[in-house]
Amino acid sequence: MGLVGVGAGAGILSVEASRSGDGVPEPGPPGKSSVAVLKAASYEEDLVAKILEGARLCGLDVRGKRVLLKPNLVEFDSATAINTDMAVVAAALEAFRTLGAAEVRIGEGPGHRRDTLGLAEEARYLHGIHDFEGVFTDLNRDDVRPVEGFAGERFYFPQSALAADLIVSVAKMKTHHWAGATLSMKNLFGLVPGAVYGWPKNKLHYIGIPRAIAELNRTFRNTFALVDGIVGMEGNGPIQGQPKHAGVLVMGRDLAAVDSTCCRIMGIDPTRVEYLRLASALGHVRESAIEQRGESPHAVRTDFELISQFRNLRLA
Amino acid sequence: MAESLSQRLDLLLRTQNDDGGWGYFPGKRSWLEPTAYAMLALDGHADRPVLDRAWRAVESWQLPDGSWRPGADVEGPGTWVTALAVHLCCARGQFDDPFTRGVRWLMGTQGREGNWLARLVSMFQPGDPDNDTTHHGWPWLRGTSSWIEPTAQAVVALHMAAPHYAGVDARVRDAEELILSRKCRDGGWNYGSRRALGIDLPSYPETTALALVGLQTRKNGLGEEIHHARVLFEQTRSRLARAWLSIALRNLGEDTAPPDDAPGNDILLAALEAMAHPDGNQKAFRVPAAGSRA
Numbered sequence: 001m002g003l004v005g006v007g008a009g010a011g012i013l014s015v016e017a018s019r020s021g022d023g024v025p026e027p028g029p030p031g032k033s034s035v036a037v038l039k040a041a042s043y044e045e046d047l048v049a050k051i052l053e054g055a056r057l058c059g060l061d062v063r064g065k066r067v068l069l070k071p072n073l074v075e076f077d078s079a080t081a082i083n084t085d086m087a088v089v090a091a092a093l094e095a096f097r098t099l100g101a102a103e104v105r106i107g108e109g110p111g112h113r114r115d116t117l118g119l120a121e122e123a124r125y126l127h128g129i130h131d132f133e134g135v136f137t138d139l140n141r142d143d144v145r146p147v148e149g150f151a152g153e154r155f156y157f158p159q160s161a162l163a164a165d166l167i168v169s170v171a172k173m174k175t176h177h178w179a180g181a182t183l184s185m186k187n188l189f190g191l192v193p194g195a196v197y198g199w200p201k202n203k204l205h206y207i208g209i210p211r212a213i214a215e216l217n218r219t220f221r222n223t224f225a226l227v228d229g230i231v232g233m234e235g236n237g238p239i240q241g242q243p244k245h246a247g248v249l250v251m252g253r254d255l256a257a258v259d260s261t262c263c264r265i266m267g268i269d270p271t272r273v274e275y276l277r278l279a280s281a282l283g284h285v286r287e288s289a290i291e292q293r294g295e296s297p298h299a300v301r302t303d304f305e306l307i308s309q310f311r312n313l314r315l316a
Numbered sequence: 317m318a319e320s321l322s323q324r325l326d327l328l329l330r331t332q333n334d335d336g337g338w339g340y341f342p343g344k345r346s347w348l349e350p351t352a353y354a355m356l357a358l359d360g361h362a363d364r365p366v367l368d369r370a371w372r373a374v375e376s377w378q379l380p381d382g383s384w385r386p387g388a389d390v391e392g393p394g395t396w397v398t399a400l401a402v403h404l405c406c407a408r409g410q411f412d413d414p415f416t417r418g419v420r421w422l423m424g425t426q427g428r429e430g431n432w433l434a435r436l437v438s439m440f441q442p443g444d445p446d447n448d449t450t451h452h453g454w455p456w457l458r459g460t461s462s463w464i465e466p467t468a469q470a471v472v473a474l475h476m477a478a479p480h481y482a483g484v485d486a487r488v489r490d491a492e493e494l495i496l497s498r499k500c501r502d503g504g505w506n507y508g509s510r511r512a513l514g515i516d517l518p519s520y521p522e523t524t525a526l527a528l529v530g531l532q533t534r535k536n537g538l539g540e541e542i543h544h545a546r547v548l549f550e551q552t553r554s555r556l557a558r559a560w561l562s563i564a565l566r567n568l569g570e571d572t573a574p575p576d577d578a579p580g581n582d583i584l585l586a587a588l589e590a591m592a593h594p595d596g597n598q599k600a601f602r603v604p605a606a607g608s609r610a
Contacts, residue, residue, distance in 0.1 A: 197456060
């Protein structure tokens with residue numbers, strides 16, 4: 001059983017190093033990041049074409065790579081929009097195959113529910129995605145390997161995630177009652193195996209949600225974000241909020257830049273979101289460092305309702 | 317033997333790993349949780365060497381502090397699965413040093429919300445009215461909070477251990493109170509948080525079942541909870557939830573229909589469904605009545 005070095009030799013700044021004294025995000029890595037915002041009014045549109053266009057706009061090349069799609073599958077309530085919509089996951093599966101990936105699998109480790117396949121059935125994944133059981137891995141119960149240096153200690157992660165050449169965070173655009181927003185970076189919580197850390201993955205809460213988000217994104221660097229903002233969630237997210245139509249798909253290789261763009265679309269100031277401040281050495285938060293492709297986030301801005309604890313995040 | 321039961325037992329017998337344990341899925345590395353459930357499901361239905369080989373794997377996963385690590389590939393720390401290992405000790409009648417050290421670890425472990433500092437803070441800063449921190453349950457792993465499933469499993473293990481390890485009764489009663497205090501408004505349980513930001517959270521079928529497994533010696537005080545579990549059993553399509561609900565309801569004297577689907581390739585589920593079957597090892601999660609203890 002080999003140990004996995006975190007960011008070894010990659011020159012990745014530590015999360016602690018990304019904090020600045022005044023709470024303002026660090027300038028971020030050199031250069032700019034491309035983020036694609038594409039309009040999609042409903043799940044009935046040609047989402048495969050949208051995802052292919054987004055990948056092209058971001059210069060993504062997945063030929064020959066093993067790709068793991070990581071949707072946001074949390075709980076099911078037919079009255080609201082908790083999970084990444086099945087249509088987006090199915091379209092991503094087809095799009096990444098079309099782009100020439102050697103293998104495309106779907107993996108998720110829900111934080112509350114132990115019956116992952118049952119949850120996938122409720123969310124229509126099981127019967128809506130061709131051969132779902134054949135391509136799906138329950139990351140809560142996958143075999144694991146240790147990673148050194150996660151929040152200062154050894155942490156275990158699923159083999160399927162560690163072996164992937166690219167993890168695509170197929171997230172949902174939602175508000176979050178502890179973190180402010182849950183987008184592509186927070187979605188990586190589902191990579192933490194319940195078989196080691198339980199349901200909920202309470203260890204991450206004690207590390208601190210913003211810090212845990214930053215640590216996960218420092219650990220998994222080969223990532224791409226695809227955020228389902230066709231219908232998101234506002235208010236008391238990530239579970240008990242109300243559906244909110246934003247009509248967009250947001251994509252990019254820099255997850256911090258994608259989440260920052262999503263925040264601007266939701267009417268949230270990303271520079272005030274703590275996890276983005278902590279992760280600002282990993283990617284771009286500042287608007288001036290993000291090359292917006294497709295739609296301008298301001299043109300599609302749709303303010304999401306915020307609970308009282310997060311009203312101060314509202315974008316001016 | 318009913319075909320639905322024999323299919324599940326056959327799956328378990330076919331998928332035992334060379335190290336004696338079981339993975340969550342065939343061909344995967346061994347973990348203690350599916351190994352424990354497979355051993356309990358096969359108890360009385362498999363030759364002794366099969367179970368002895370599995371037990372040797374479980375024994376090898378005990379850590380020096382008395383806890384058990386969750387699987388072959390996890391070096392530590394020990395986690396909630398220590399309760400399952402103690403449960404296995406009791407099922408096998410092995411009340412030796414590993415058993416004693418395991419029970420001692422359980423008795424020395426509690427949710428972080430129950431430590432003196434957290435209680436002191438809550439005394440002067442009662443900012444979390446949503447969850448009662450008076451009682452002590454068990455966490456998934458040390459240094460984190462108590463939750464329903466690890467608490468229910470520890471309660472079962474300590475009930476079984478009680479005739480062979482003095483002084484566990486008060487801790488068990490306190491943990492049962494914790495389970496009761498975490499009940500959702502709808503009459504069931506979720507993972508262990510009844511409210512968040514002042515808003516009620518819904519229960520889940522599988523955790524409602526586990527809570528009732530933990531509360532089985534308090535049957536006389538359970539009315540709406542059993543009714544709610546019965547409703548969940550009829551409504552849910554989750555096979556995992558139906559298996560746990562069946563085990564819980566049968567412990568409480570209620571009949572349930574056996575599973576009739578093919579077992580699939582989920583080893584943990586197959587083991588639970590085998591135990592939930594009317595001809596299966598139904599006593600696996602049934603604890604002795606207090607009056608029957610030595």
